[in-house]
Amino acid sequence: MPTRRSERPAILLGALNGHLGYFIRRLQVWVFQDFIRTLAPIKISPAQFSVLAVISDNRGLSQAELAMTLGIERARLVRLLHRLEQRGLIQRLRSAADGRRHALQLRPRGRTVLMRANALAAKHEGRLIDMLGAERHALLLGALRDL
Amino acid sequence: MPTRRSERPAILLGALNGHLGYFIRRLQVWVFQDFIRTLAPIKISPAQFSVLAVISDNRGLSQAELAMTLGIERARLVRLLHRLEQRGLIQRLRSAADGRRHALQLRPRGRTVLMRANALAAKHEGRLIDMLGAERHALLLGALRDL
DNA sequence: TATTGTTATACTCTATAACTATA
DNA sequence: TATAGTTATAGAGTATAACAATA
Numbered sequence: 001m002p003t004r005r006s007e008r009p010a011i012l013l014g015a016l017n018g019h020l021g022y023f024i025r026r027l028q029v030w031v032f033q034d035f036i037r038t039l040a041p042i043k044i045s046p047a048q049f050s051v052l053a054v055i056s057d058n059r060g061l062s063q064a065e066l067a068m069t070l071g072i073e074r075a076r077l078v079r080l081l082h083r084l085e086q087r088g089l090i091q092r093l094r095s096a097a098d099g100r101r102h103a104l105q106l107r108p109r110g111r112t113v114l115m116r117a118n119a120l121a122a123k124h125e126g127r128l129i130d131m132l133g134a135e136r137h138a139l140l141l142g143a144l145r146d147l
Numbered sequence: 148m149p150t151r152r153s154e155r156p157a158i159l160l161g162a163l164n165g166h167l168g169y170f171i172r173r174l175q176v177w178v179f180q181d182f183i184r185t186l187a188p189i190k191i192s193p194a195q196f197s198v199l200a201v202i203s204d205n206r207g208l209s210q211a212e213l214a215m216t217l218g219i220e221r222a223r224l225v226r227l228l229h230r231l232e233q234r235g236l237i238q239r240l241r242s243a244a245d246g247r248r249h250a251l252q253l254r255p256r257g258r259t260v261l262m263r264a265n266a267l268a269a270k271h272e273g274r275l276i277d278m279l280g281a282e283r284h285a286l287l288l289g290a291l292r293d294l
Numbered sequence: 295t296a297t298t299g300t301t302a303t304a305c306t307c308t309a310t311a312a313c314t315a316t317a
Numbered sequence: 318t319a320t321a322g323t324t325a326t327a328g329a330g331t332a333t334a335a336c337a338a339t340a
Contacts, residue, residue, distance in 0.1 A: 011216045014204030015265055016197055019272060020284060021178035023291035025193070026218060028175040031168035032308095045329085046172070050163055057161030064298060069158045071173060073331070078300055100298040100339045118162055125166060136290050137167060143283050144170035179331095192306085211321060220308070225323055247316045247321040297340070307330070317320075 031128065038124040044117045047072065047080060052106065052114045055090060060103040062095070089113055178275065185271040191264050194219065194227060199253065199261045202237060207250040209242070236260055 016022040035046050044052070050070050055061065058069075063081065067074045081104070084090045089110035095101035106114065129137045163169040182193050191199070197217050202208065205216075210228065214221045228251070231237045236257035242248035253261065276284045 011201065011208060011212060012204040013216075014200040015261075015268070016200050017292070019268060020275060020288050020291070021175070021182060021193070021271075022197060023288070023294070024171060024175045024178060027291060027294070028168070028171045029218060029308095031171060035168060046168070047330085050169060053161040053163050054158065057159040061158060062298075065158060069160075071176060073333095074299070075301080075333085076330075098298085098340070102299075121162070121166065124168075128167060132294075139290055140287070141167050141170070143286055144167070144174060145164070147170070147174070147278070176331095194307090209321075220310095221322070222310085222324080223307075245317075245321085249322075295340100298338085299336105300338100301334100301336075303333080303335105305331080308328085310326080311324100312326105313324075314322085315320100316322100317318100 030131075031124075034127055035121070035124050038127075039117060039120050042113060042116050042120065044113065048084060049117050049121060051077075051080060051084065052089065052110060052117065055104045056106055056111070056114055059105045062101040063104065064101075066104060084110070177278075181274055182268070182271050185274075186264060186267050189260060189263050189267065191260065195231060196264055196268060198224075198227060198231065199236065199257060199264065202251045203253055203258070203261055206252045209248040210251065211248075213251060231257070 013022075032046055035049075039045070039049065047070075051066065051072075054066060054069055058065075061069075063077050064074060066072075067077045072080075081090065081092065085092060087109075088107055091105050091107050092102040093105070095103050132140070160169075179193055182196075186192070186196065194217075198213065198219075201213060201216055205212075208216075210224050211221060213219075214224045219227075228237065228239065232239060234256075235254055238252050238254050239249040240252070242250050279287065
């Protein structure tokens with residue numbers, strides 16, 4: 001027979017305990033909040049960071065390829081890229097081979113910002129490791145990286 | 148020296164490979180999409196499901212307690228609960244002891260809907276297990292449940 | 295016809311501040 | 318004065334559909 005240990009009984013999660021999605025969601029919310037605050041000085045959101053990182057390592061890729069790689073809607077990418085272009089971080093070049101495509105690449109300023117973003121993102125990752133413990137962090141990364 | 152195995156080189160994730168948050172986010176998006184589609188017949192969102200589940204197992208708790216338990220903004224809960232109340236799934240009772248608090252509880256219809264929701268959510272969880280593999284699913288649940 | 299980029303719409307989520315009523 | 322619930326706002330994210338230019 002279970003006994004209460006505190007005056008106020010703890011609130012139960014009920015059916016949620018069996019659902020991985022609930023715990024994934026909670027962790028994801030924590031990650032976004034910490035990431036956004038950490039990169040606030042350079043005003044780079046998680047989505048913008050992922051876009052800059054992928055363009056950096058895949059110079060000349062198209063918007064459709066970028067959208068599919070990151071699982072972002074093509075329509076949403078338009079506004080996202082427009083802002084990065086306005087800030088002088090990226091460039092959209094019409095492809096010579098296929099007039100429909102935009103070849104994406106970082107501008108010098110984008111490379112600089114990405115370097116700062118990487119440094120700040122590393123600090124965020126450090127806090128995530130602190131929270132999870134290094135072993136659990138490695139376990140999760142290994143389990144999720146190759147899906 | 149690495150060699151290319153396909154005509155078109157695969158798109159690289161670059162710096163994202165070191166960030167657990169990226170992979171957590173991708174999985175979380177998959178989970179939400181599948182959950183929403185699975186529970187579409189009864190029009191219950193992930194947030195609504197979590198609210199019904201916690202109220203069910205903690206009859207009479209307040210909105211502030213519920214908000215803190217689920218990590219939802221108090222302000223957002225208001226509209227969420229309002230809709231569930233309009234649908235006849237929950238009830239807000241003024242607390243006799245403290246006039247500021249609303250004691251939350253499921254109405255009979257809410258209990259019925261939650262039972263259907265649990266059945267559909269189990270199907271969703273089955274698909275998640277299929278995608279991850281049973282061992283990985285158990286590994287992740289164990290690693291995330293006690294944060 | 296199909297694809298790429300674009301525009302538009304509607305709804306939800308997130309963050310924030312401020313208001314009211316009760317304590 | 319502090320707390321519980323509420324209202325309001327702005328900015329993102331998500332899901333759609335439809336359009337023009339190009340293939």
